[in-house]
Amino acid sequence: MRRRLIAVFLVPLVAILVLLGGAAAWSATRSTQQAFYTQQLGDLGYFVTSARQALRADSASVIEAEVRRFGEVYGIDVVVFDLSGAVWAAGRDEAGSLLDDQASRVGLALSGRRAEPPVPVLPWSVTHSTVVEPVFDDGDVIGAVMVSADVEAPRTQILQQILLLSAVAVLSIVGGVLLVFRLAGWVLAPVRRLDEAMVAIERGEMDTRVAEDTGPPELRRMTRVFNGMADEIERVMTRQQEFAVNASHELRNPLNALLLRVENLATGLGREWQHDVEETREEGRRMTRILETLLGLARGGRPDTTVGTVDLTALAARRVEAWRDVAAQRGISVTLRGRSSAVTGVTDRTIVESALDAVIDNAVKYSPADSLIEVEATRDGAVCLLVVRDQGPGLAQDELASATGRFWRSDEVADKPGSGLGLAIATDLLEVIGGSVSVESPEGGGLAVSLVLPDEAAA
CATH class of the missing domain: 3.30.565.10 (Histidine kinase-like ATPase, C-terminal domain)
Structure with missing residues (x-):
C-alpha cells in the first residue's frame, strides 16, 4: 500500500515538473534566440542605411572601413553586395567565398525579398546565423547587405539556462520525493498502528488497543471497530481459558479418586487381572497427562510440550x-x-x-x-x-x-x-x-x- 500511495503522488509530481521544466527551457531558448535575431536585425538595419548612401555615391571606402572595424570589435561579419551579386565591401578578405545557403539568401535579397525570421532550432545544430536584407533606392534594388554572426555566445547562454533549469528540476524532484515519502508516512501512520496492533494480538497480547483520536475520520471508525472486536475476542478467549482451567482442575479430583479406587480394587483381584489393572493405570496416567496439557494450554495459550x-x-x-x-x-x-x-x-x-x-x-x-x-x-x-x-x-x-x-x-x-x-x-x-x-x-x-x-x- 505504501508503494502504491507513493507512486500515486510521485508519478504526477515528476511528470508535472518535467513538463514545466521542458516548457521553461524551450521558452528560455526561444527568448535568447529572438533577442539574438533582434540584435542582428538592428545591425542589419544600420548597415543597410550606410550601404544605400555608399552605393548611391559609388564610394565603398567609407563603409568598408566601417564594416571592417565592426568585425574587429564585435566579431560579426558584414558584407555588402552590388546589384550584380559581386562583393562591393566586406569586413574580411575571404568574403568572396560564400556557402550555398548564404549565396541563396543573397540571390533572394537581390530579387527584392526581405529577410525572413529564422525558424527555431536546437542550440547545437548550427554554428552561424546569417541574415540578408536588400538595399532599396526609390523602390529599386541596388544591392544587398549580409550580416553573419557566430552563435557560440547565445548557445552558451542557452545551455547555461538549460543546465540551471535541469538542476532546479532535479532538486525539485528530490524535494518532491522526500515530501511524498513524509506524506505517505503521515497518511499511513494510523494504518501502521492498526497493523502493529493486529500483529501484537496475533502474538497473544490481547490487551493491545489503538488510540481512537488519531487519523482521518474513516480510519477512526475502523479503529473503533477494531478495538471493539479486540475487546470481544479477549472476552471470549478469557471465558474459554477460565472454562478450560476450571474443567481441567475439577476433573483432577474425580480422576485421582478413580485411580485410588482402581488401586484398592487391585489388591483384591487375582494375578489373572494384573494386565487389565495395569492397562487401567496407564489410561489413568495418560488422562492425567492430557489434563496437564489442557491446563497449560488454557493458562498460556500453548501447552507445555x-x-x-x-x-x-x-x-x-x-x-x-x-x-x-x-x-x-x-x-x-x-x-x-x-x-x-x-x-x-x-x-x-x-x-x-x-x-x-x-x-x-x-x-x-x-x-x-x-x-x-x-x-x-x-x-x-x-x-x-x-x-x-x-x-x-x-x-x-x-x-x-x-x-x-x-x-x-x-x-x-x-x-x-x-x-x-x-x-x-x-x-x-x-x-x-x-x-x-x-x-x-x-x-x-x-x-x-x-x-x-x-x-x-x-x-
Whole structure:
C-alpha cells in the first residue's frame, strides 16, 4: 500500500515538473534566440542605411572601413553586395567565398525579398546565423547587405539556462520525493498502528488497543471497530481459558479418586487381572497427562510440550490395544502393521497419543461393521508417519482439503452422529509441535489419515 500511495503522488509530481521544466527551457531558448535575431536585425538595419548612401555615391571606402572595424570589435561579419551579386565591401578578405545557403539568401535579397525570421532550432545544430536584407533606392534594388554572426555566445547562454533549469528540476524532484515519502508516512501512520496492533494480538497480547483520536475520520471508525472486536475476542478467549482451567482442575479430583479406587480394587483381584489393572493405570496416567496439557494450554495459550525420544511403533501398539475393545463392540477390528520395525522419533508423547486417538476414533465412528482399521508407524525420509487406514466410505478428491476443517462433515455420513472435530483436533495438536495431518483416498476405498512429524520432531 505504501508503494502504491507513493507512486500515486510521485508519478504526477515528476511528470508535472518535467513538463514545466521542458516548457521553461524551450521558452528560455526561444527568448535568447529572438533577442539574438533582434540584435542582428538592428545591425542589419544600420548597415543597410550606410550601404544605400555608399552605393548611391559609388564610394565603398567609407563603409568598408566601417564594416571592417565592426568585425574587429564585435566579431560579426558584414558584407555588402552590388546589384550584380559581386562583393562591393566586406569586413574580411575571404568574403568572396560564400556557402550555398548564404549565396541563396543573397540571390533572394537581390530579387527584392526581405529577410525572413529564422525558424527555431536546437542550440547545437548550427554554428552561424546569417541574415540578408536588400538595399532599396526609390523602390529599386541596388544591392544587398549580409550580416553573419557566430552563435557560440547565445548557445552558451542557452545551455547555461538549460543546465540551471535541469538542476532546479532535479532538486525539485528530490524535494518532491522526500515530501511524498513524509506524506505517505503521515497518511499511513494510523494504518501502521492498526497493523502493529493486529500483529501484537496475533502474538497473544490481547490487551493491545489503538488510540481512537488519531487519523482521518474513516480510519477512526475502523479503529473503533477494531478495538471493539479486540475487546470481544479477549472476552471470549478469557471465558474459554477460565472454562478450560476450571474443567481441567475439577476433573483432577474425580480422576485421582478413580485411580485410588482402581488401586484398592487391585489388591483384591487375582494375578489373572494384573494386565487389565495395569492397562487401567496407564489410561489413568495418560488422562492425567492430557489434563496437564489442557491446563497449560488454557493458562498460556500453548501447552507445555515435553519433547523426548518416543518409540512410535510401541505408542501405536498401545493405542491399538486401548481401542480394540471399543471397536469390537461395533464388529470392527483394529490392528497394527509393521510390529517388527521400530520407528523412533523426538516428539511429545502426549500430543501424539491424543492426535492418534482422535484419528482412530474418527475411523471407528465411520467404518462399517466387520471391517478392518490398520495403524502403522513408518519413516519417510526426514519425517515420521503414523498412518490410520480404514475401510469406510472415504472422501471424494474435492473433499480431502476440507476434511481437517472444524465442524466439516461429508454428505455421505451426515446421518451418523458426530461433530466434525476429530481431524481438526488432531491438526491443531500437531501444529503445536510443527506437525500436520495428511488425508488421502487410497485405492480400494476408505480413508488414509497420516500424522506427519517433521524433521524438527523426528530423529
